[in-house]
Amino acid sequence: AQSVTQPDIHITVSEGASLELRCNYSYGATPYLFWYVQSPGQGLQLLLKYFSGDTLVQGIKGFEAEFKRSQSSFNLRKPSVHWSDAAEYFCAVGGSNDYKLSFGAGTTVTVRA
């Protein structure tokens, strides 16, 4: 069975500070990993993805994520947060022969001035 755990329900950061969101996954084969962002009342926007190769992947809006197979983790980072980064962030796992994504419960990010 595939699953995703996002240990942090809510994180508050100051504008300009760094941000790291944790994601742990369980998947029986080689995972495809994704981070999505959702603003209130909106759909999901793909931030970045990992399929294979370089374990540090760059995404949109200055985000990056690192795949660590030994830890079954795919943590999302941003060096300097902007107020517009306040949103909910979802980690998801799928596979090359998989037809579905399994999502974590999400982490809500609040940015304080």
Added chain:
Amino acid sequence: DAGVTQSPTHLIKTRGQHVTLRCSPISGHKSVSWYQQVLGQGPQFIFQYYEKEERGRGNFPDRFSARQFPNYSSELNVNALLLGDSALYLCASSLGAEQYFGPGTRLTVT
């Protein structure tokens, strides 16, 4: 290029009624997936259709059904609505492993 579009944006229904939600994928995408997102949770997979055939189904009752049309657009139908069906219904289209989501349809069942 247009992204995934969904209609309607919002919908209010009464328990026991039927609802149909619609989705148009990104041009060139042949696969459409449906997800249910209950408030405060991550999206849960309902269906995926590829080339008009059901490719996968999540753990949802038979009250939920879907279909895909020759132009790759899709409909999600839910019969005998329950209060617990209140959620944001997300449609995603894909060409490969990446799924691109629409803005969703907010369904409220009273």
